[in-house]
Amino acid sequence: MTKKLLNRVLLINDDGIDAPGIVLLKEIAHRLANEVWVVAPAIDQSGVSCAVSLKAPFRVSKRSEQEYAVYGTPADCATFAIQYVMKDNLPDLVLSGINNGSNLGFETLLSGTVGGAMAAMVLGIRSIAFSQVVAEGSGITNWSSAKHYVRPVIEKLLHSRWPHHICMNVNFPNCDYSQVNGVRITRQGEPDVAGLSITRVKDPENNDYFWFRAVHSLVTSEPEKELDAVNLNYVAVTPLSYERTDIAVFQNLQNEFD
Numbered sequence: 001m002t003k004k005l006l007n008r009v010l011l012i013n014d015d016g017i018d019a020p021g022i023v024l025l026k027e028i029a030h031r032l033a034n035e036v037w038v039v040a041p042a043i044d045q046s047g048v049s050c051a052v053s054l055k056a057p058f059r060v061s062k063r064s065e066q067e068y069a070v071y072g073t074p075a076d077c078a079t080f081a082i083q084y085v086m087k088d089n090l091p092d093l094v095l096s097g098i099n100n101g102s103n104l105g106f107e108t109l110l111s112g113t114v115g116g117a118m119a120a121m122v123l124g125i126r127s128i129a130f131s132q133v134v135a136e137g138s139g140i141t142n143w144s145s146a147k148h149y150v151r152p153v154i155e156k157l158l159h160s161r162w163p164h165h166i167c168m169n170v171n172f173p174n175c176d177y178s179q180v181n182g183v184r185i186t187r188q189g190e191p192d193v194a195g196l197s198i199t200r201v202k203d204p205e206n207n208d209y210f211w212f213r214a215v216h217s218l219v220t221s222e223p224e225k226e227l228d229a230v231n232l233n234y235v236a237v238t239p240l241s242y243e244r245t246d247i248a249v250f251q252n253l254q255n256e257f258d
Contacts, residue, residue, distance in 0.1 A: 005158060010120070011093040012077045014045045014099065014112025017069045021098035021132065024143060027093060030149050035066065039081040041112075042069040046099075050075050050115035055220065069116065082123045093158070094120035097130030098146050102171055104133075104227045105189050106214065107166065115168055121167040122159025128157065129167065133174040136215060148177035149235050156183075158231040169238040173230040184234040191226030191228050217222065 013022045029036045040226045042061060051073045056070035060080065068085065070077045078094060079225050094118040103111040104158045117127035134222045153170055161170070169188075173180060193227035226236035 004034050005033060005155065006035075006092045007090045007168070008035040008037065008086070008089065009033040010078075010081050010086065010094045010125075011036065011038045011040065011083070012074050012094060012096050012116045012120070012206055013040050013171060014043045014048065014074045014096075014116065016041050016066065017067075019044075019100060019160060020141075020143070021100050021130075024147060025095055025098050025130065025150065028147075029084060032150065032154060033092070037081065037086060038067040039077045040068075041074060041077060042071045043242075045073050045112045046101075047069065047110050048073045048075075048112045048115065049110055050118055052076055052113075074112040075119035078119040079118045080180060081121065082120060085188070090096075091125060091158065093154075094125050094127035095130065095154070096120075096127060097132075097133035098143075098150070098172075099129075100141055101131065102133040102230070103129065103131040104171055104236070105225070106231065108169060108188060114167070114240070117169075118168040118240070121165065122242075124164055126164060127167040128163070128168045131169075131171045131228050133171055135174050142176065144177045145175055145235065146172040147179050149180065149183070153183060153237065154234060157237070166239045169226070169236075169240050171230050171236045171238075173233045173235065175233050179233055180235060181233045182230045184223070184236055186226040186229045186236040186238045187224055188240065189222065189227060189236055230245060 011025055015021055046258050051070050052075045057075055061069040096113050099113040105115050108114045114129045119147040120127040133224055142210040197213045200208055226238045
C-alpha cells in the first residue's frame with residue numbers, strides 16, 4: 001500500500017457542507033490523507049470573514065463519525081473541530097474551500113473561506129484556503145483548474161514547510177486546466193476593485209431587498225499581485241497573516257510623533 005502524505009486532514013468551508021467545492025476537495029483529500037474529517041457550515045456563510053459566535057450558542061448535526069454540519073461560521077467550524085472534536089488527535093492540515101468564486105485582494109478581508117483558515121492558523125494548525133475564480137456575472141463555475149491543481153499545490157506547499165503563523169490563500173484561474181500557465185507565489189496587493197454596487201430588487205410582496213457586489217478590475221499591471229496573476233491564467237498562492245500594519249506609514253508616524 002502506498003504511504004499517504006498526511007495522517008489526518010480537516011476540511012472546512014463557507015459555502016456549506018453540501019457545496020460542490022468541498023465535495024471536490026474531499027475527493028482529493030482522500031488521496032492525500034489516511035483520515036479526512038469534514039466540519040463545515042450547515043448553510044452558506046459567505047462573507048462572514050473571521051467571525052465567531054461569541055454572543056450565541058451554535059448547534060451541530062453529526063452526519064457520521066468524521067463529518068459534522070455546524071450552524072455557525074467557518075471560524076466556529078475550525079474552532080469546534082480543533083478544540084473539541086479532534087482535540088485528542090489534531091489534524092496535520094486544515095483545507096478550507098474550495099470556494100465557489102474568487103477570494104482576491106479586498107475579498108480576503110470579507111471571506112469566510114480565508115477566515116476559517118486563519119482561525120485554524122491561530123489555533124496552531126497549518127491551513128490553506130482554496131477558491132475557484134468565476135467570470136464576472138456568468139454564474140457558471142468551471143472547476144477544471146481547481147480539480148487538476150489542488151493536489152500538486154498542496155504537495156508542493158507541504159514540502160516547503162511554511163511557519164504556523166501563516167495561512168496560504170490559493171486562487172485558481174477561470175480557465176480550463178490545459179490553459180493554466182503555472183503557479184505563482186503572489187502578494188495580496190492593494191484593493192483592486194473596479195466598482196462597488198448595491199442593487200435594489202423587489203420581493204414577491206413588493207418589498208425592497210438589496211444585493212452588494214464588488215467588480216474586479218481586469219487591468220493587469222503587477223504580476224506579483226494575486227488578482228493580476230489569475231487574470232493571466234496562473235494559480236495564485238499568497239502567504240497571509242493577521243499582521244496588516246503598513247510598515248512605511250508606521251515608521252513615518254513613529255518618527256513624527258517621537
